[in-house]
Amino acid sequence: MKKHQETPQCATCGSRHLSVFCSLSQDEISEIDNNKGCNFYSKGQVIFHEGNRTKGIYCINKGKVKLYQIGSEGKEQIIRFAKAGDVIGYRAMLSEEPLSASAASLEDDTTICFIPQDQVLSMITKNPNFNFKLLKMLSHELGEAAKVITDLAQKPVRERLAETLLILKNTFDVDEHKVIQVKLSREELANIVGTATESVIRLLSEFKKDNIIAIEGRNIKLLNIPALTRIANVFE
Amino acid sequence: MKKHQETPQCATCGSRHLSVFCSLSQDEISEIDNNKGCNFYSKGQVIFHEGNRTKGIYCINKGKVKLYQIGSEGKEQIIRFAKAGDVIGYRAMLSEEPLSASAASLEDDTTICFIPQDQVLSMITKNPNFNFKLLKMLSHELGEAAKVITDLAQKPVRERLAETLLILKNTFDVDEHKVIQVKLSREELANIVGTATESVIRLLSEFKKDNIIAIEGRNIKLLNIPALTRIANVFE
DNA sequence: CAATAAATATGATGTTTATCATCTATTTTA
DNA sequence: TAAAATAGATGATAAACATCATATTTATTG
Numbered sequence A, B: 001m002k003k004h005q006e007t008p009q010c011a012t013c014g015s016r017h018l019s020v021f022c023s024l025s026q027d028e029i030s031e032i033d034n035n036k037g038c039n040f041y042s043k044g045q046v047i048f049h050e051g052n053r054t055k056g057i058y059c060i061n062k063g064k065v066k067l068y069q070i071g072s073e074g075k076e077q078i079i080r081f082a083k084a085g086d087v088i089g090y091r092a093m094l095s096e097e098p099l100s101a102s103a104a105s106l107e108d109d110t111t112i113c114f115i116p117q118d119q120v121l122s123m124i125t126k127n128p129n130f131n132f133k134l135l136k137m138l139s140h141e142l143g144e145a146a147k148v149i150t151d152l153a154q155k156p157v158r159e160r161l162a163e164t165l166l167i168l169k170n171t172f173d174v175d176e177h178k179v180i181q182v183k184l185s186r187e188e189l190a191n192i193v194g195t196a197t198e199s200v201i202r203l204l205s206e207f208k209k210d211n212i213i214a215i216e217g218r219n220i221k222l223l224n225i226p227a228l229t230r231i232a233n234v235f236e
Numbered sequence C: 001c002a003a004t005a006a007a008t009a010t011g012a013t014g015t016t017t018a019t020c021a022t023c024t025a026t027t028t029t030a
Numbered sequence D: 001t002a003a004a005a006t007a008g009a010t011g012a013t014a015a016a017c018a019t020c021a022t023a024t025t026t027a028t029t030g
Helices: A026-033 A090-095 A117-126 A128-154 A157-172 A186-193 A197-209 A225-232 B026-035 B090-095 B117-126 B128-154 B157-172 B186-193 B197-209 B225-232
Strands: A037-041 A046-048 A056-062 A064-070 A076-083 A102-105 A110-116 A213-216 A219-222 B037-041 B046-048 B056-062 B064-070 B076-083 B102-105 B110-116 B213-216 B219-222
Touching (some): A026 A117, A064 A110, A076 A157, A076 A186, A117 B128, A128 B090, A157 A225, A197 A213, B026 B110, B026 B117, B056 B117, B076 B186
Antiparallel strands (some): A046 A102, B213 B219
16 A cells, blocks of 8 residues: 655755755745655666756755666766765756766655756856855766775775765765664675676675674664775774 | 067957857946956966865966876876866856866966956846856766766676767867877876776787777877777767 | 576686886976 | 976786685575
């Protein structure tokens, strides 16, 4: 039996104050509320497809999302993640290019609002704060992407996997038992790191043997973050 | 003997109409002209250093520039290139973060103007066209970065090198003899591709043996672009 | 709950690519 | 212009990593 799912209101959205929308006025919020749509996704559902056009942006109200490209051999490459309060699809909308990545939900009950292009463009024009938040977000993302490029080009798989675990921790946090709050398959981990699934499996059991992590199914517990940081070879 | 170098004027800058500044009014142009600085660089000179702060953006009037990060083992990773009409340093300025990359000139007589932050911010606020151009540029760059990530993660060195040659062709063009209009060392090519210098050398002589390219020192002549495209494994 | 499918795990093997050594060619500089 | 330095080239070797094969465990479903 499917329970009734209500469209969340921006006005009461708990994630809004952490997001790019934090500087909007009451009027602007209700303007969006009156024009936005909302969809609910079960785990694994695709939200949008690489190559398609988008006429608006997607704002995640609840749940977790992976953004990925399909490489020339048909292999998935996870580019980044998004969670409640994050927006996705803005890159394609702003550049007026097709979507550069697909998005798929990582958990059931993922709730995502769709804000039409017109609304976004009008906010950009009318609200300088929102505009600067957007510019800042894009610039920040671009800096992160450059780091990923250097790591992929220069670091061995072991270091990249350790770094990926730390990034997942920073993105999704850990609970009181130090468990990273996102469930990914070994294959998905491989598709972030840029390696084979078997390599991820092998390296994870190595980390486990050295008591750096503990594994219970898809839950990964970070036991020794300093050691992970050392392996990841990061110094900032 | 060093010849006198004159500060170029935006008003007569041939590159302006191709750049993010193409939508500025006469007044705005002269406003910038009255506030900008200008520097001349010889080949190899560093324009700015990764990790530093910038209080403005750099607009390339003449010459070619590489943007690069230094990885954890001290190895250079070239992130992107810039040429006349391109701006660099805007990412760091807009995100209010330190510069994520260093920039160095690739040829003598590279001429670069510096536009102070205040000027840029005021243009963003006052000129919606300029603002949208900026948003578009950032979004486009972000999409390009995602492609690079997928390639680095999934493609073998041979494909990445072929693709790099094609990207260099698109960025810097070829002359009437099909020679790519940028001179890079084998090491620099390796630092784009994310591989060892020796691998680049070996693969280039393979391409040469197959009459796909011709090599005269640092000049690379593209003899068979369809073949290169096939090797690069790109399908868009 | 059995049966099937899918994910995880592990060993054996092969390929790709990096590293090291050495040599030659080309610049640069004294 | 000779000497030194740097860049390019090539072979030999080693390391990193992918692939393949095959268990084993965990989910899924009839």
